[in-house]
Amino acid sequence: ILRIDGVGTVQDSWLHDPNGVGSAQHNDVIQSTNAKYIRILHNRLENQHTQTSCILLKADIGSISDVVVDSNLMNGGGYSFYWYDANYKITNGKVTNNKFMRASGGGFWPKGGYYGTQAFSASTMPQWSNNTWNDNGQQISP
Known part of the structure:
Protein backbone atom coordinates (compact mmCIF):
# COMPACT_ATOMS: atom_id res chain seq x y z
CA ILE A 1 0.00 0.00 0.00
CA LEU A 2 1.20 3.45 -0.92
CA ARG A 3 -0.56 6.19 1.03
CA ILE A 4 -0.77 9.87 0.07
CA ASP A 5 -1.80 12.32 2.79
CA GLY A 6 -1.35 16.06 2.27
CA VAL A 7 0.72 16.40 -0.91
CA GLY A 8 2.06 13.61 -3.10
CA THR A 9 3.09 12.50 -6.56
CA VAL A 10 3.44 8.93 -7.78
CA GLN A 11 4.94 8.73 -11.26
CA ASP A 12 6.46 6.13 -13.60
CA SER A 13 6.12 3.25 -11.12
CA TRP A 14 4.94 -0.37 -11.24
CA LEU A 15 3.04 -1.04 -8.03
CA HIS A 16 1.58 -4.50 -7.50
CA ASP A 17 0.67 -7.28 -5.05
CA PRO A 18 -0.83 -5.22 -2.20
CA ASN A 19 -1.18 -7.20 1.00
CA GLY A 20 -3.28 -5.91 3.89
CA VAL A 21 -2.60 -7.10 7.42
CA GLY A 22 -5.02 -8.75 9.85
CA SER A 23 -8.67 -9.68 9.51
CA ALA A 24 -9.83 -6.34 8.06
CA GLN A 25 -7.62 -6.29 5.00
CA HIS A 26 -7.81 -3.21 2.81
CA ASN A 27 -5.81 -4.03 -0.30
CA ASP A 28 -5.35 -0.72 -2.11
CA VAL A 29 -2.34 -0.13 -4.32
CA ILE A 30 -2.60 3.66 -3.78
CA GLN A 31 -4.82 5.16 -1.09
CA SER A 32 -5.62 8.65 0.15
CA THR A 33 -8.12 9.74 2.79
CA ASN A 34 -6.91 13.34 3.28
CA ALA A 35 -4.96 15.33 0.69
CA LYS A 36 -4.78 18.73 -0.95
CA TYR A 37 -2.59 17.83 -3.96
CA ILE A 38 -2.36 14.40 -5.62
CA ARG A 39 -0.69 13.47 -8.89
CA ILE A 40 -0.83 9.82 -10.02
CA LEU A 41 0.89 9.80 -13.41
CA HIS A 42 2.00 7.12 -15.86
CA ASN A 43 2.03 4.12 -13.51
CA ARG A 44 1.18 0.44 -13.82
CA LEU A 45 -1.08 -0.47 -10.89
CA GLY A 78 -12.87 -4.83 -6.43
CA TYR A 79 -13.24 -1.65 -8.45
CA SER A 80 -10.04 -0.41 -10.03
CA PHE A 81 -10.74 3.24 -9.11
CA TYR A 82 -12.76 4.78 -6.24
CA TRP A 83 -13.79 8.45 -5.89
CA TYR A 84 -15.72 8.88 -2.61
CA ASP A 85 -17.05 11.46 -0.19
CA ALA A 86 -17.08 10.16 3.38
CA ASN A 87 -16.89 12.36 6.47
CA TYR A 88 -15.49 15.07 4.14
CA LYS A 89 -15.73 15.94 0.43
CA ILE A 90 -13.55 15.07 -2.55
CA THR A 91 -13.42 17.78 -5.24
CA ASN A 92 -11.47 19.19 -8.19
CA GLY A 93 -10.26 16.07 -9.96
CA LYS A 94 -9.26 14.96 -13.43
CA VAL A 95 -9.18 11.28 -14.37
CA THR A 96 -7.87 11.19 -17.93
CA ASN A 97 -6.09 8.98 -20.47
CA ASN A 98 -6.03 5.87 -18.26
CA LYS A 99 -6.21 2.32 -19.56
CA PHE A 100 -7.99 -0.51 -17.76
CA MET A 101 -7.09 -4.17 -18.20
CA ARG A 102 -9.66 -6.98 -18.24
CA ALA A 103 -9.41 -10.75 -18.45
CA SER A 104 -9.82 -10.86 -22.24
CA GLY A 105 -6.68 -8.70 -22.53
CA GLY A 106 -4.53 -10.37 -19.87
CA GLY A 107 -6.07 -8.72 -16.79
CA PHE A 108 -7.30 -10.34 -13.58
CA TRP A 109 -11.10 -9.85 -13.99
CA PRO A 110 -13.60 -9.68 -16.88
CA LYS A 111 -14.90 -6.21 -15.85
CA GLY A 112 -11.51 -4.60 -15.11
CA GLY A 113 -11.99 -4.70 -11.36
CA TYR A 114 -13.96 -7.64 -9.98
CA TYR A 115 -17.11 -5.45 -9.93
CA GLY A 116 -16.06 -2.92 -12.57
CA THR A 117 -13.62 -0.19 -13.48
CA GLN A 118 -14.82 2.62 -11.22
CA ALA A 119 -17.06 3.47 -8.27
CA PHE A 120 -18.19 7.03 -7.65
CA SER A 121 -20.03 8.27 -4.57
CA ALA A 122 -19.43 11.99 -4.26
CA SER A 123 -21.33 15.25 -4.64
CA THR A 124 -18.65 16.50 -7.08
CA MET A 125 -17.52 14.12 -9.80
CA PRO A 126 -14.06 14.32 -11.38
CA GLN A 127 -13.58 15.25 -15.01
CA TRP A 128 -13.53 11.80 -16.68
CA SER A 129 -12.21 11.64 -20.25
CA ASN A 130 -10.37 9.33 -22.64
CA ASN A 131 -10.30 6.38 -20.22
CA THR A 132 -10.28 3.20 -22.27
CA TRP A 133 -9.96 -0.58 -22.28
CA ASN A 134 -6.34 -1.52 -22.81
CA ASP A 135 -7.17 -4.42 -25.16
CA ASN A 136 -9.29 -2.55 -27.74
CA GLY A 137 -9.21 1.19 -26.99
CA GLN A 138 -12.98 1.40 -26.38
CA GLN A 139 -14.02 4.35 -24.21
CA ILE A 140 -15.21 3.60 -20.67
CA SER A 141 -18.08 5.82 -19.51
CA PRO A 142 -18.19 7.12 -15.95
Whole structure:
Protein backbone atom coordinates (compact mmCIF):
# COMPACT_ATOMS: atom_id res chain seq x y z
CA ILE A 1 0.00 0.00 0.00
CA LEU A 2 1.20 3.45 -0.92
CA ARG A 3 -0.56 6.19 1.03
CA ILE A 4 -0.77 9.87 0.07
CA ASP A 5 -1.80 12.32 2.79
CA GLY A 6 -1.35 16.06 2.27
CA VAL A 7 0.72 16.40 -0.91
CA GLY A 8 2.06 13.61 -3.10
CA THR A 9 3.09 12.50 -6.56
CA VAL A 10 3.44 8.93 -7.78
CA GLN A 11 4.94 8.73 -11.26
CA ASP A 12 6.46 6.13 -13.60
CA SER A 13 6.12 3.25 -11.12
CA TRP A 14 4.94 -0.37 -11.24
CA LEU A 15 3.04 -1.04 -8.03
CA HIS A 16 1.58 -4.50 -7.50
CA ASP A 17 0.67 -7.28 -5.05
CA PRO A 18 -0.83 -5.22 -2.20
CA ASN A 19 -1.18 -7.20 1.00
CA GLY A 20 -3.28 -5.91 3.89
CA VAL A 21 -2.60 -7.10 7.42
CA GLY A 22 -5.02 -8.75 9.85
CA SER A 23 -8.67 -9.68 9.51
CA ALA A 24 -9.83 -6.34 8.06
CA GLN A 25 -7.62 -6.29 5.00
CA HIS A 26 -7.81 -3.21 2.81
CA ASN A 27 -5.81 -4.03 -0.30
CA ASP A 28 -5.35 -0.72 -2.11
CA VAL A 29 -2.34 -0.13 -4.32
CA ILE A 30 -2.60 3.66 -3.78
CA GLN A 31 -4.82 5.16 -1.09
CA SER A 32 -5.62 8.65 0.15
CA THR A 33 -8.12 9.74 2.79
CA ASN A 34 -6.91 13.34 3.28
CA ALA A 35 -4.96 15.33 0.69
CA LYS A 36 -4.78 18.73 -0.95
CA TYR A 37 -2.59 17.83 -3.96
CA ILE A 38 -2.36 14.40 -5.62
CA ARG A 39 -0.69 13.47 -8.89
CA ILE A 40 -0.83 9.82 -10.02
CA LEU A 41 0.89 9.80 -13.41
CA HIS A 42 2.00 7.12 -15.86
CA ASN A 43 2.03 4.12 -13.51
CA ARG A 44 1.18 0.44 -13.82
CA LEU A 45 -1.08 -0.47 -10.89
CA GLU A 46 -2.08 -4.09 -10.28
CA ASN A 47 -4.27 -5.61 -7.57
CA GLN A 48 -5.03 -9.33 -7.83
CA HIS A 49 -7.52 -9.15 -4.93
CA THR A 50 -11.29 -8.59 -5.16
CA GLN A 51 -10.89 -6.17 -2.26
CA THR A 52 -10.26 -3.17 -2.68
CA SER A 53 -8.62 -1.12 -5.49
CA CYS A 54 -5.77 0.12 -7.62
CA ILE A 55 -6.59 3.68 -6.48
CA LEU A 56 -8.85 4.57 -3.53
CA LEU A 57 -9.55 8.28 -3.00
CA LYS A 58 -11.98 8.50 -0.08
CA ALA A 59 -12.31 11.68 1.98
CA ASP A 60 -12.48 9.90 5.35
CA ILE A 61 -10.04 11.80 7.57
CA GLY A 62 -10.14 15.14 5.72
CA SER A 63 -11.09 16.67 2.39
CA ILE A 64 -9.34 15.68 -0.84
CA SER A 65 -8.83 18.19 -3.66
CA ASP A 66 -6.63 19.04 -6.65
CA VAL A 67 -6.32 15.51 -8.01
CA VAL A 68 -4.88 14.42 -11.36
CA VAL A 69 -4.93 10.73 -12.30
CA ASP A 70 -3.49 10.53 -15.82
CA SER A 71 -2.02 7.92 -18.19
CA ASN A 72 -2.03 4.95 -15.80
CA LEU A 73 -2.59 1.27 -16.59
CA MET A 74 -4.93 -0.25 -13.97
CA ASN A 75 -5.55 -3.95 -13.47
CA GLY A 76 -7.84 -5.48 -10.85
CA GLY A 77 -9.20 -4.71 -7.40
CA GLY A 78 -12.87 -4.83 -6.43
CA TYR A 79 -13.24 -1.65 -8.45
CA SER A 80 -10.04 -0.41 -10.03
CA PHE A 81 -10.74 3.24 -9.11
CA TYR A 82 -12.76 4.78 -6.24
CA TRP A 83 -13.79 8.45 -5.89
CA TYR A 84 -15.72 8.88 -2.61
CA ASP A 85 -17.05 11.46 -0.19
CA ALA A 86 -17.08 10.16 3.38
CA ASN A 87 -16.89 12.36 6.47
CA TYR A 88 -15.49 15.07 4.14
CA LYS A 89 -15.73 15.94 0.43
CA ILE A 90 -13.55 15.07 -2.55
CA THR A 91 -13.42 17.78 -5.24
CA ASN A 92 -11.47 19.19 -8.19
CA GLY A 93 -10.26 16.07 -9.96
CA LYS A 94 -9.26 14.96 -13.43
CA VAL A 95 -9.18 11.28 -14.37
CA THR A 96 -7.87 11.19 -17.93
CA ASN A 97 -6.09 8.98 -20.47
CA ASN A 98 -6.03 5.87 -18.26
CA LYS A 99 -6.21 2.32 -19.56
CA PHE A 100 -7.99 -0.51 -17.76
CA MET A 101 -7.09 -4.17 -18.20
CA ARG A 102 -9.66 -6.98 -18.24
CA ALA A 103 -9.41 -10.75 -18.45
CA SER A 104 -9.82 -10.86 -22.24
CA GLY A 105 -6.68 -8.70 -22.53
CA GLY A 106 -4.53 -10.37 -19.87
CA GLY A 107 -6.07 -8.72 -16.79
CA PHE A 108 -7.30 -10.34 -13.58
CA TRP A 109 -11.10 -9.85 -13.99
CA PRO A 110 -13.60 -9.68 -16.88
CA LYS A 111 -14.90 -6.21 -15.85
CA GLY A 112 -11.51 -4.60 -15.11
CA GLY A 113 -11.99 -4.70 -11.36
CA TYR A 114 -13.96 -7.64 -9.98
CA TYR A 115 -17.11 -5.45 -9.93
CA GLY A 116 -16.06 -2.92 -12.57
CA THR A 117 -13.62 -0.19 -13.48
CA GLN A 118 -14.82 2.62 -11.22
CA ALA A 119 -17.06 3.47 -8.27
CA PHE A 120 -18.19 7.03 -7.65
CA SER A 121 -20.03 8.27 -4.57
CA ALA A 122 -19.43 11.99 -4.26
CA SER A 123 -21.33 15.25 -4.64
CA THR A 124 -18.65 16.50 -7.08
CA MET A 125 -17.52 14.12 -9.80
CA PRO A 126 -14.06 14.32 -11.38
CA GLN A 127 -13.58 15.25 -15.01
CA TRP A 128 -13.53 11.80 -16.68
CA SER A 129 -12.21 11.64 -20.25
CA ASN A 130 -10.37 9.33 -22.64
CA ASN A 131 -10.30 6.38 -20.22
CA THR A 132 -10.28 3.20 -22.27
CA TRP A 133 -9.96 -0.58 -22.28
CA ASN A 134 -6.34 -1.52 -22.81
CA ASP A 135 -7.17 -4.42 -25.16
CA ASN A 136 -9.29 -2.55 -27.74
CA GLY A 137 -9.21 1.19 -26.99
CA GLN A 138 -12.98 1.40 -26.38
CA GLN A 139 -14.02 4.35 -24.21
CA ILE A 140 -15.21 3.60 -20.67
CA SER A 141 -18.08 5.82 -19.51
CA PRO A 142 -18.19 7.12 -15.95
